[in-house]
Amino acid sequence: MDNLTSKKRSELMSRVRGRDTKPEMIVRKLLHSRGWRYRLHVKGLPGTPDIVFGRRKSAIFVNGCFWHGHPCKLGTRPKTRETFWAEKIRANRSRDIRKSDELTSKGWRVMTVWQCELADPDAAVSKIEAFLKAFEH
Numbered sequence: 001m002d003n004l005t006s007k008k009r010s011e012l013m014s015r016v017r018g019r020d021t022k023p024e025m026i027v028r029k030l031l032h033s034r035g036w037r038y039r040l041h042v043k044g045l046p047g048t049p050d051i052v053f054g055r056r057k058s059a060i061f062v063n064g065c066f067w068h069g070h071p072c073k074l075g076t077r078p079k080t081r082e083t084f085w086a087e088k089i090r091a092n093r094s095r096d097i098r099k100s101d102e103l104t105s106k107g108w109r110v111m112t113v114w115q116c117e118l119a120d121p122d123a124a125v126s127k128i129e130a131f132l133k134a135f136e137h
C-alpha cells in the first residue's frame with residue numbers, strides 16, 4: 001500500500017530526472033578519470049544517448065534498473081497500480097530497443113550500462129573501455 005497521497009506521490013515522481021542521474025554521473029566520472037572525453041545528450045541522435053563518442057560512432061545509455069525493467073533486484077515493480085507500471089516499463093523497453101535499432105542502422109555502436117552494474121565500478125568501467133576500444137581508428 002502506498003503511504004503517500006496521490007498528490008504527494010505525483011509531486012515526488014515529477015522530481016525524477018531523465019538526465020544527470022546518479023548512475024549516469026558515476027559512469028561519467030569513471031570515464032573522465034580514465035581520460036575519456038565525450039559529449040552528453042546529443043539531441044540529433046535517436047534516443048538522445050547519455051554519453052556519445054562521436055569519432056568512434058559509439059553511444060552509451062545509462063539505464064536505471066527500475067525504469068527500464070532490468071531483471072535484477074533493483075528492477076522490482078511496485079505492488080500498487082501493477083497494470084500501470086507494467087505498461088509504463090513495457091513502453092520504456094520498447095522505446096529503448098527502437099532507439100538502439102535506429103542508432104545501429106545509422107552505423108552507430110550502442111551499449112547499455114545498467115544501474116546494478118555500477119555496484120562494481122572497476123568491472124563496469126573495464127566493460128565500457130572494452131566496448132570503446134573495440135573500434136579503434
